Amino acid sequence: MAQTTPNHTQTVACWAAHDPSGKITPHVIKRRENGVDDVTIKILYCGICHTDLHHVRDDWGITMYPVVPGHEITGMVTKVGSNVKNFKIGDKVGVGCLAASCLKCEFCKSSQENYCDKLQFVYNGIFWDGSITYGGYSEMLVADHRFVVHLPENLSMAAVAPLLCAGITVFTPLKDNNLIESPGKKIGVVGLGGLGHVAIKFGKAFGHHVTVISTSPSKEKEAREVLGADDFIVSTNDEQMKAGTRTLDFILDTVAAKHSLGPILELLKVNGTLSLVGAPDQPIELPAFPLIFGKRTVKGSIIGGMKETQEMMDLCGKYNITCNIEVVKPDQINEALERLARNDVRYRFVIDIAGDSSNL
């Protein structure tokens, strides 16, 4: 078990939702003292993920109010515990979805902490000492250093924040399917939102031909001209879907709305893989024929381990990959959440927690 730090004596200003109305208001929480394995982080930016919206509104029936959302956190280290060797005061760092894991199981030992069954999330989780975890919509965070990554010096600390959830969510399936080091594959990205837009950038940086599959013809111009996609298929256009049959090696499906996988699977070559990273709350339709007649695979994936998260960040530094963001002030969080609910954002809101434009 990770260290226990029962002394929650530090007062921290934050933004919290108090009931299923989801309305965010300024609030104050207590955080633990910086333990021997911890770093304290002055939070500069925090991305707004769709998961935050589900939590503040208690869509999944698991919210512990008051909830302080936020798991796309970037900031500066201000304090370092005595066991921490790889971080120092002033380092630019990021924290994603994970606060703690057992550190002993087969998954923790193989840098897949995200599959540890004792995993604790960075907000709305329960830490080892029994305290509820509070996320990045706050001015300061005390984090176990094993769940903190270094940020590339050359990138905006605001625009890298969403990489800590949206980025790693799409990076891991690409790595799992050997698409980081072996260019020249044809990959499909279903859905063009917070996840999909980063997936296109990764796909292009890693040398692949990228096809976007979307219900919205209006997104084609931006997908091609701004994000660099090579091809665009409107999923409601039967002719385009037919022309795309058996053309793709791999598909990443980022759509969180209910949809059928059958037509999408037909786009895969024989032996192709479709990886699901969107999370529809209704069961998805998965017909057997496209699987059987194409020896195709459907699998899922959730975020990534810490080693992979650091690897992703380093590659983003190398390839100059960041998210396309809209920066908001803390007093605009409610408005941003409402716009997010309507998918009215290209492609991620990031809260300027500290009002410090020098790191934008």
Ligand SMILES: [Zn+2]
């Ligand atoms: Zn997220």
Ligand SMILES: [Zn+2]
């Ligand atoms: Zn574990």
